[in-house]
Amino acid sequence: MSEPISFFSGFQVNDLVFLGEAAGRTLLISAVSITIGTIFGIFFGWSLQASKWLAQTTIGTILDIFRSVPLIIQLILFYNFFPIIGWNTGPFAAGAVVLSIYTAALVANVVRGGIEAVGIPMRRAARSLGMSYWQDLRYVVWPIGLRAVFPSWVGVALSVIKDSALVSVLGYMELLRASQILITRTQEPFIILACAGAFYFALSYPLSKYSQKLEESWTS
Amino acid sequence: MIEIKQLHKYFGKLHVLQGIDLNVNKGEVLSIIGSSGSGKSTLLYCINGLEPIQQGQIMVDGIPVHDAKTDINKLRQKLGMVFQQWNSFPHLTALENVALAPKIVRKMSRDEAKTIAEKQLRHVGLGDKLDVYPSALSGGQQQRLAIARALAMEPAYMLFDEATSALDPELVGEVLDTMRLLAEEGMTMICVTHEMSFARDVSDRVAYFHQGHMEEVGPPAQIFGDPQSPHTRKFLASVR
């Protein structure tokens, strides 16, 4: 505290590095959850669409629960539940599992919408050309559906990056938690939260920019 | 040859096709007319196995369409289908639209698929639109694209389900001309249509469908000139 650069705030260059590392962890847990959640979400969304009532009553109900219970409650519940079933896990793994399921629940809905956007007549036309069920999915439903719901998927991904802040309640040292610690020490909430916000923006901006580019290339 | 024997089709309790017997010979053009809801589209869907049937049999070149042992994807290559809605693949250019199925279904090389796609696009008069996306084509052009797409599988039969009904009146002609061209080339065709002049001029036979029955079938001169059933007479009077 006696060093000259730490006058008033106590906010030091080191702290910026500390925040940067935390942002890296936010990125890591978000990327892992979005990837895993998207893969499962595609599978769930497809099953919901393909087998109307069977999947609807099983997967559909489970996903509805995950979509409607606040994420923070899910995180605390599961973090305390995992050790009961014999899985002693750190905050990262627990947070990533819960975030992945939550993402999958959101993506499943997006995917179902994408498949429905293609429509039965289009798919019958594809099948009438001799395409198999899987060829129709791969070459017709996937590219058309993807273009239809890609913006919604980006929306889900961006919200998962923000919602990953909630994993801080498990003690995972991501951006929000790191900011809280610095605020407690320095009593400079304004500058620290501004930095944290800038980091969140820096994480999200490339994704939204890249997706914008991609969408433009599709419409040309 | 397409052979339909005692075909019954239900949608739940709705008895949509009530015992259809019909043969279509190689090289023949059959038009199916009848009021909406009489089961015409459903018959076409049954012929290429897009709809299951509950009774009877449909054979295409001696192969039972609805037999579990039949490779339906292979059989469908014999049966080109054109729908009321053209269903162009919006993410592909005209050329790619036509080349897709030859590539992935017939396992053609990229070049072979491209060659056949170009040939069929020229065939339907779209030789100058190869690299255009469907969104830049008119309805009539998109419907001709759909015809080219079906032809690229080199089918033995073409099924048309009201191919001109969704088109603006000024675009109907170009699609009918394409269908007429195919008929002249000897393609075997089943055309569900509301275009009475097409049915009269182009078909070898015309079938009139009424409430799930094939009420009457015969040469155009007979159906249009001397219909036997009162239902046919009433229908023809209403469309004239």
Ligand SMILES: Nc1ncnc2c1ncn2[C@@H]1O[C@H](COP(=O)(O)OP(=O)(O)O)[C@@H](O)[C@H]1O
């Ligand atoms: N997928 C379906 N499910 C339930 N009913 C259907 C379905 N498709 C068609 N129908 C009904 O079957 C009857 C015949 O339909 P369709 O074959 O389309 O007649 P058309 O082509 O002669 O106008 C109509 O009463 C229609 O409502």
Ligand SMILES: [Mg+2]
């Ligand atoms: Mg119809």
